[in-house]
Amino acid sequence: MTTGPSYERVYNRLKAAVPNWSQLLKMDLTVLKALIGDAGLANQKAPRMVAIANQLARDFGEVTLEPLQRMTDRDAETFLTTLPGVGLKTAKCVLMYSLGRELLPVDTHVARVSRRLMLVGDAPSRLFVANLEPAVPPDCRYDYHVNVLQHGRELCRPMRPKCPECPLWALCPSAGYSQRQSNAG
Numbered sequence: 001m002t003t004g005p006s007y008e009r010v011y012n013r014l015k016a017a018v019p020n021w022s023q024l025l026k027m028d029l030t031v032l033k034a035l036i037g038d039a040g041l042a043n044q045k046a047p048r049m050v051a052i053a054n055q056l057a058r059d060f061g062e063v064t065l066e067p068l069q070r071m072t073d074r075d076a077e078t079f080l081t082t083l084p085g086v087g088l089k090t091a092k093c094v095l096m097y098s099l100g101r102e103l104l105p106v107d108t109h110v111a112r113v114s115r116r117l118m119l120v121g122d123a124p125s126r127l128f129v130a131n132l133e134p135a136v137p138p139d140c141r142y143d144y145h146v147n148v149l150q151h152g153r154e155l156c157r158p159m160r161p162k163c164p165e166c167p168l169w170a171l172c173p174s175a176g177y178s179q180r181q182s183n184a185g
C-alpha cells in the first residue's frame with residue numbers, strides 16, 4: 001500500500017525526472033526503480049510501468065490515456081485490465097482520478113467499511129464489489145471512495161476499530177462489535 005504522502009513525494013519526483021511518459025520507453029530500469037523505490041515494490045512496479053508504456057505506444061501510437069476518453073466505462077475498464085499488473089480496482093482508480101469518471105474503486109478499506117455498514121448485504125467478495133458501486137449515487141462515488149478509504153485507515157480499522165470515536169457509531173449496524181466480542185471471551 002502506498003500512503004498519500006509517499007505517493008505525492010514519489011509522483012512529484014517521477015514527474016520531475018520524466019515530464020513526458022514516453023520517456024519511460026527508453027528509461028533504464030535501475031533509474032526508474034530508484035525514482036519510485038520508497039513507494040514500495042519498485043522491483044515489480046518499474047518493469048510494469050515500462051511494459052504499460054510500451055503497450056500504450058503500440059495500441060495508441062503514443063504513451064497516452066487520451067483514447068480512453070472516447071470509450072465507455074466498461075470498454076475502458078476492459079482495456080486497462082489488459083495492461084500488466086492492472087486489476088479492476090486500479091483500472092477504476094485510473095478512470096476516476098485521471099479521467100473524471102463516476103466509478104467506485106473498492107479497496108480493502110472501502111470494502112470493510114461498506115460491509116460493516118451493511119450497505120449491500122453480505123454477498124461474496126466479487127458480487128459485493130459489483131453491488132456496491134450501484135448502491136452509491138454516481139455523483140457521490142469520488143467523495144465516498146476518498147472519505148471511506150480515510151475512515152477505514154483511521155477509525156474503522158480491521159483489528160480494533162475505534163467505534164466510540166466514529167461519527168457513524170449511532171448508524172452503524174456493526175458498531176461495538178469488536179468490543180462485544182472481547183467482552184464475551
